[in-house]
Amino acid sequence: MSRRSHWDDNPHHPVDDWKTEVANDDTRLGYLDWVEARSEMLASEDSPGTAGVSPRRDAVRIRATDRLGTIAYIHREANRPMRCTLANGVSAALFYAGITVDEMTCRFALDDCETADQALAIVRRYGSLEYGYCQAGPPPGWDSSPATPPAIHLLADLLGEIDRLATIVPEVLGQIDEDAVRRARAVIAMELPPGSRET
Numbered sequence: 001m002s003r004r005s006h007w008d009d010n011p012h013h014p015v016d017d018w019k020t021e022v023a024n025d026d027t028r029l030g031y032l033d034w035v036e037a038r039s040e041m042l043a044s045e046d047s048p049g050t051a052g053v054s055p056r057r058d059a060v061r062i063r064a065t066d067r068l069g070t071i072a073y074i075h076r077e078a079n080r081p082m083r084c085t086l087a088n089g090v091s092a093a094l095f096y097a098g099i100t101v102d103e104m105t106c107r108f109a110l111d112d113c114e115t116a117d118q119a120l121a122i123v124r125r126y127g128s129l130e131y132g133y134c135q136a137g138p139p140p141g142w143d144s145s146p147a148t149p150p151a152i153h154l155l156a157d158l159l160g161e162i163d164r165l166a167t168i169v170p171e172v173l174g175q176i177d178e179d180a181v182r183r184a185r186a187v188i189a190m191e192l193p194p195g196s197r198e199t
Contacts, residue, residue, distance in 0.1 A: 010035045020091045060119040063136040064097035072097040082110040089186030098131035
């Protein structure tokens with residue numbers, strides 16, 4: 001695989017996914033090394049010799065609510081690492097979902113579980129008694145319902161145009177609400193399967 005420019009964003013492995021994994025301390029690799037490692041991992045998963053070895057893991061979305069009504073989600077798309085996201089779309093540590101005693105052991109157990117019910121049992125085991133945990137179901141648009149995915153794809157296209165415009169006319173950056181863009185990127189990362197993010 002030929003290495004790309006240091007600033008190129010690989011469409012199959014978006015830099016926002018890498019940033020989320022860095023923020024969650026799931027990787028210590030630089031972006032280009034992370035892209036190569038992910039590409040090799042996906043290539044080995046697609047090869048016929050290893051296709052039957054790793055079981056498919058269900059998508060998981062667990063809502064954690066504390067006594068004050070603060071909500072965080074512990075989630076993953078199928079066959080991806082577990083993540084925690086606050087209700088406003090900001091990536092966070094499992095601590096914010098009430099996993100305070102042994103976060104790393106909980107994370108390893110969650111990464112190994114195969115079903116959403118297993119994940120919920122693990123979260124309840126390691127979670128705080130001050131939090132309520134329940135299955136939140138798949139996020140809107142996860143299934144093939146025709147209404148939601150086009151809106152998400154339009155949002156992804158809009159963010160791509162904002163990035164392009166900011167590159168061409170840097171003065172525009174001062175007029176862009178960075179928090180809204182960050183929340184939109186978090187929604188896209190959570191809602192769209194990885195293969196459908198190309199704009």
